[in-house]
Amino acid sequence: MDSDSLFYLQNQFYLGNYKYLCDNPLPPKSDPSYLATVCYTARSHIALKNYSAALSLLGSDTSPPSRALTSLAKYLSATGDDKDTYLEELRDLCIEVEDGFEGDSEDGAGAGVVKVVAATAFSAEGEVEEALTTLGAGCKSRDIECVALIVHIYLSIARPDLAKKEYEAAKKWADDSLLIQMVEAAIGLAVGSRTLQTAQYIYAEQVSAPGSSTNPAILTAKGISHILLGAYSDADNALNEALTIDPKYAEALAAKVTLAELKGKKGEVDEAISRLQSSHPDYILLKDLTEKESAFDAAASQFTLSSEA
Incomplete structure (x- = not known):
């Protein structure tokens, strides 16, 4: 090779x-x-x-x-x-x-x-x-995968400020590599505002790259960027394309739940949740929904509706 x-x-x-x-x-x-x-x-x-x-x-x-x-x-x-x-x-x-x-x-x-x-x-x-x-977080690591995982961890604990610092330091030597572009796009999705458009552009460019037409991951990322930009029709198209390639792709199914909720389509929400439960019963979104339902029920049990007029 x-x-x-x-x-x-x-x-x-x-x-x-x-x-x-x-x-x-x-x-x-x-x-x-x-x-x-x-x-x-x-x-x-x-x-x-x-x-x-x-x-x-x-x-x-x-x-x-x-x-x-x-x-x-x-x-x-x-x-x-x-x-x-x-x-x-x-x-x-x-x-x-x-x-x-x-x-x-x-x-x-x-x-x-x-x-x-x-x-x-x-x-x-x-x-x-x-x-x-x-x-090597905070030590100006010059290993691109280490930087990418550092950024991922910071975003997962809601520290986009630290994620951006790692990205900015790495951008000086990473020569616009593919992975540094993926890092930039991930930060864009997390931070929002003007960086969202950059993220959407990066994902759209990669979707058209060789080999990406059968890659549900990059299509799902493109769909999520459209959701955050409010382009629901474009998001639906990208997510449906991802699910055509892999009908059980967890991230695409989870994104469909969010998209259906934002569109106010109760039937589509229930269908997307059902598909996700069928394929990935332990998926983090489902666990979060269960926890929220339990918390709501616990709070509701503290109150009694009055029968007085």
Whole structure:
């Protein structure tokens, strides 16, 4: 596999086109890009929650990135105290790569990948500070994937101000790479106002890029940008296109719930929620709705309607 082919695979990974990577054949083991391709493919399987497929692909490879991905897949599929074992493995690997293992995340199989993989597990465990420290938050990291995950974490804890600082620092050296564009678009969706139009432009441009016509992730992102801009018809078209590719794509189904609610279409809201419940009963939006319903019922129970005229 030549460098252009690996670069294309990398971009598809950054765009969330995980199924494409999972279906893509691996190069020969003698190929210099073999390990990087395996790592991108394993990460794609993990993103799709196909943990056993990722573990089978990684096998017994002893490189730090492969071991980190193995620990992540096992962590995500484990329960109870077993999770702690894999978190410790990831902590040990972070120390190991600080001690001489070279390469950043853009190599596909460098030390940066280990840090991103470990921080992903720490964040999932609720150890946000540990995740940010691992990634080098506030230290002007020059690893693009580390920066992207730092931004994602800051946005998830409602700190767009810190996310923008990381982005602005990285923009000076990232040379307008695809991932830095995705970071800019994500911040645009979170912050709103004038940055929304920039986000919509970035997603629209990527939808027309090679390989994106079958990528529900980028179509869904485009649809969400239209929702936030109030272009509901355009949003519906993009989300329907994403669901035509993958009828069970969780983010598109969740966006359809929001869109239907904004349009005031009660029947469409119920249908979208039903589809989401059928395919992804543990999706965060459904959990949030259940919690809100319980909170409302608890509050309502404190009051009694008066029968007096």
